Amino acid sequence: MSEIARTLDGVKESRAKGLLRWTLDGRMVARQYDDESIVIRIDFAERERLLAAHPDLFFVPPRFDAHQKVVLRLADADPAVVKSALVAAWNLQRAAD
Template identity: 25%
Template sequence: MATVDDVARLISALPEVTEGERYGHRTWFVRGKAFAWVRPFSKADLRRFGEETPPGGPILAIKVEDLGEKEAILAANPDAFFTIPHFDGYPAVLVQLREVDRKALRDALTDGWLAVAPAKLRTALPGYPAS
């Protein structure tokens, strides 16, 4: 089980991350590009669930490199990672923080950072191969 404060601590280890607010919710950026944000369900999202109970919060959205990576993440850990119709065709996954383990969360946040960080900045990430 993770919290939004755990997310903030994990993200603080990534180079050049800033925290701000977007649409009234905590959002993390690298050089002005969002890669992770708190994403509660909107009324429209809740209507789409119909009779089905939506995943419990808090919910985090994380960018991914592309739709292929999105599908791989969703298949690898369906208890913690999911999507909703609003994210169809968009390279991001949703994370149920109550269900995700620390390693999977750290890996997803790092991958989200890599998805938006400029190529030169990626080499500042420890363990990332230099060009």
């Protein structure tokens, strides 16, 4: 996961409260959710697309319902799916400028 995130131009890896975090210009792209999952910052339309296409990999905890976030289970995730979601998050943050 870290290897994929670090390939995105300008993304920096750090830790907050012991958990990995990937940011672009200080804005969250993704962060570690637990030992097996990450939270990805993503727009609502892309979130719905990912949930429909990969219901076994992506989920939204109730506390994230109103936020542009989705959780990805990494254990069985195809690297191409991980990269696609991270690129969408990266593009969202690049557009924030």
